[in-house]
Amino acid sequence: MNVVPDLLQQDQWRVIDQSALAVHLSALHSFGMDDTLCASVGGGTASPTARAWVHHDTIVLGIQDTKLPFLEEGLNYIKSQGYQVIVRNSGGLAVVLDEGVLNLTLIFPEREKGIDINRGYDAMWMLIKEMFSDFNKEIEAKEIVGSYCPGSYDLSIGDKKFAGISQRRLRAGVAVQIYLCVNGSGSTRAELIERFYSLSKKNAETKFDYPDINPAVMASLSELLQIDLSIQDVMFRFLHALKNKCNHLFTGELSSDEAALFEAYYDRITERNEKILGD
Template sequence: MSQIETLLQQENWRFWDQSLSGKSRSALESFAADDLLCHLVGQGQSPATIRTWVHTNTVVLGIQDHRLPFVDDAQNFLRTQGFAPIVRNSGGLAVVLDDGVLNVSIVLSENKQSIDISTGYEVMLEFVKLLFPEAEGKIEAYEIVGSYCPGSYDLSIGGKKFAGISQRRLRQGIAVQVYLCVEGSGSERADLIRQFYEIGVQGEETKFSYPIIKPKVMASLNELLHTNFTVEDIVIRIQQVLQHLSTNVVTQSVTQDEMELYQFYMQRVVDRNKKMLTK
């Protein structure tokens, strides 16, 4: 059995679904939740965990995004379009979250075995493939030039990106995070980010090379697979896949015993975000 198969076929999985409850909350809470889970899983206080989460009309910025020459103008543009900008604590650049985008975090422990960065990405790639058997042989992982938040593990079908993967490592825990554009228009989301960068750069020379967004290279899964999936449909699939991967799946949100630690990470994320956004 390969390391990727071993990491997916855990003896125990914890499942925490925030695909409905998270919509009315700031996405900052999700990054605090993943930090909490990294701590708990990495320190052996929780089994490996999969968390699903959805947030309404948010643009999650990367560290480089807040260094845009006209970042205030760019953020104000997002607000006029009804999107709240925040800065995340993992790598990458700006991505769009809305009701049609499902985020999935797989949180694993490095306590007993080392998990390199590429293995973390491959675990998520394999999990996404398990979720979509109708796309068998079609999902590829390579950088889609012209997409937002481009990277070597952009997930695409027919050259059009529908997902991107990032990682967060803390206290021997690893959170591998993917956003899945399930519903709606991928190109419309990309066009929002195209305008964000145009307003943020305004022709100025920058040390960092920001992506030139080409909206047509991005699409949703429904557009690519000619399906009518809802985010809720995919959450159900995740639960079904977990049942095949493990004989013991426990559905559990944050417990009372974990709440104090969660509040600690929440405050840290909020303080960091405030500092970033105020430059």
């Protein structure tokens, strides 16, 4: 584990905080932003960047989810519950975003020898552990069977998952993304995805294995730590932990060059979603 700290330890970290602003934007905006930052940080024209984002009720599907045999029925259900639907450009399966879910992205430049995929995951895991170290609760990274979007870096306390980590690599940049269920009911979010898969798959045989969801294995940090946590509380912890990993922490926005890049990446993912979802 001794190789992990040097990934978090950067001379400077730029922070783009969209934990309030992005609530009013489509989640497609965030995936376009992360691709933009991969390109600029990977190309050496921008500092390593940390981004925080929150979106209003949205179900983010993975590419595999779009292959479900009765997808239209599942999508209609999600929309009937007041949720938007998008398809992301990184790996994984369906997840829930709402105003109690904080998303964090760390964007690193890929060095000459490259960043091993587990090293990126470990960096995020270590950061989250540091953010909540005062609670004396063990935060494990392992697959939580029965959760939505299961993976070997599900973060859990007492075998209940509160976060999932994904990665996207683009143009020599690495974006490590995590969703943190900060407050609200983790099991209620899971019930929504459980119903989506039930309607979209039914009893059909599929080439890909979709998760058999057990809502009882998912919870929010507020539920697990038995404290009323807000998004702002967790943002404070995030910034404090990141400040310890650099000489200079500063807030910023996209440069003019990045803004031009963003338009292209946002258009690309928007067009892709229109083709897949027919919206």
